[in-house]
Amino acid sequence: AHIVVGTPGRICDHIRRNALDMTEIRVAVLDEADEMLDLGFREDLEYILEAAPAERRTLMFSATVPSAIAKLAKSYQRNAVRIATASEQKQHVDIEYRALVVTPADREHAIVNALRFYEAPNAIVFCSTRAAVNHLHARLANRNFSVVALSGELTQTERTHALQAMRDGRARVCIATDVAARGIDLPGLELVIHADLPTNSETLLHRSGRTGRAGRKGVSALIVPVSQRRKAERLLAGAQVEPTWARPPSAEEVTARDEERLFADPIFEEIAKDEEEQGLIDKLVARFDATKLASAFVSLYRGKNSAPEDITEVSLETRKPREGGNDSAPRPLTPRGDFGAAVWFSLSVGRKQRAEPRWLIPTICRAGDLTKHEIGAIKMQAEETFVEIAAAHADKFMAKLGKDGMMERGVRVTRLDGVPDFSKFSRGDDEGFVKREGPRLDKPYKDNKPFSK
Structure with missing residues (x-):
């Protein structure tokens, strides 16, 4: 063979088995x-490059150039030349960025209206979790959209069929996670459409870069709940993107x-294909007047599309900084009193994986469609964390996670039958107990690397 194409893990496997010279x-x-580094393939990449002859030529293609990429290039390239295919002063010049501000309850309605307004030949909607992908796929399919889903739980055959449906026109909307959509x-x-905001600016650029290719124009629309506007502004600023702030398309x-x-x-320019078709047209004109024919045509035309949704109008004004000029200062915590009836859950992450309430709480809220007021005590152990969820929301929480019970970054959630037996943990583990006396307002943890034990 003249060219070998493969994933880092597979190529390493062939090298170790002496199947690849x-x-x-x-x-x-x-x-x-950059994406391979984010997925944890650094050791595999270094192994492959060290196995190759020293006089080889090394080419790296990357949508972004973070410090990790620059360091890798310095170690494994000689006299490297950096070539930028677009101006760094303005990202993705063929892409129109739109930030659509909505109430949290109108998030899915905004997605429906954006899809209907643009009616793109192909569109991709990004979600943060597999559970969110499955949920949105079911909702859009019920709304008469031709839609497919891409997530990590699909087999290679199912993934291939989904992509082929997009290419041959049987589907026009793809719902995907960031990992499943790579490549x-x-x-x-x-x-x-960014149904969930990306975790960082690099991911925003990667997602958006799926459109606006080869000189074609494209639209990248961020669905921004009013409560996440500051996060969206930080992401866009980090990506050097100036979007148009607007409301979603109305009904x-x-x-x-x-x-x-x-x-x-x-269709209005077409003529009858044959005498049989012309005969049917003559019969329709003879039997029905123009108004009835037009009414029937409009009904058929609209019947193939999903009806648009009514959306609550929100203000587009940027919220003013808090007094004192410190916009990031947290609000004072308010007493919660007795949390009430609750269900305990076990999370497969603990202090050894650097778990902290300041990012666990936003993660739980996003994955289970909860607010911070529905999360009670958090008890953190070395490799496990126990969390209280208000009993009235426990079933909804598990339903949102899906059958595999997974949250972001591979955290598995298990529902417990009762209160955990904390006596079996060491005295040192008790230091991880966190009793929440008010809403948590810490910023979410930004490191998006998967956990490893």
């Missing part, structure tokens, strides 16, 4: 190098856009 390698290419290239992808705007598409439809 590296002595004649002349060029090593790392595609999406895919869909033709005619004109719309990217009236979607309907108006439908009318524009209706009048521009080339």
Whole structure:
């Protein structure tokens, strides 16, 4: 073979089994190098590069160039030249960024209206978890969208079928997690929707870069709940992107856009294909007047699309900084009193994995569609964390997580039958007990690397 293409893990496996001879390698290419580093492939990449001849040529392709990439290049490239294919002063010049501000309750309605307003030949919607992908896929399928899902639980065959459905037009919307969408290239992808805000600016650029390729124009729309506006502003600033802040398309705007598409439809320019079709047209004209024919046509035209949603109007004004100029200062905590009936859950992460309430609480809220007021005591052990969830929300919490009970970064959640037996833990473990006396307002943890024990 002249060219070998593979994942870092698979190539390492072949090298160790002497199934791949590296002595004649002349060029090593790392595609999406930053993403491979984020996924924890640094050791595999170093092993591959060290196994290749020293006189080889090494090429690295990356949408972003964080310090880890620069360090890798310095170690394994000689006299490297950095080539930028677009101006660093302005990211993705062919992409129109729109930040759509909504109430949390209107998040899914905003996604529906954005899909309907743009009616892109292909669109991709990014969610943060597999459970969120499955939930949104079911909702959109019930709304008559031709939709497929991409998540880590799919087999390779299922993934291939889903992508083929997007390519041949049987599906027009793909719901995906960041990991599952890596490396895919869909033709005619004109719309990217961030149903959940990305964890960092690099991920925002990677997601958005699925559209606006090869000189084509595209739209990247962030669904921004009013409570997450500051986070969205930080992400966009870090990506050097200046979006248009707006409200999602209203039901009236979607309907108006439908009318524009209706009048521009080339079907009105077509003529009868044969005498049989012309005969049917003559019968319809003879039996029904123009109003009834037009009414039937409009009903058929609208029937193939999902009806737009009514959305609560929100203010687009940026919230003023708090008094004293310290916009990041936390509000004073308010007493909660007795938490009430609760259910205990076990999380497969503890202090050894640097678990902390300041990022665990936002993660739990996002994964289970909870607020911080529905989370009670948190008891952190060396490799496990116990969390109280208000009894009235426990079933909803597990349903949101899905059948595998997984949260972000591979944290597994298990529902317990009663109160954990804390006596079996060492005295040192008791130091991990955190009793919440008010809402937690700490910023979420930003390191997105998976846990390892």
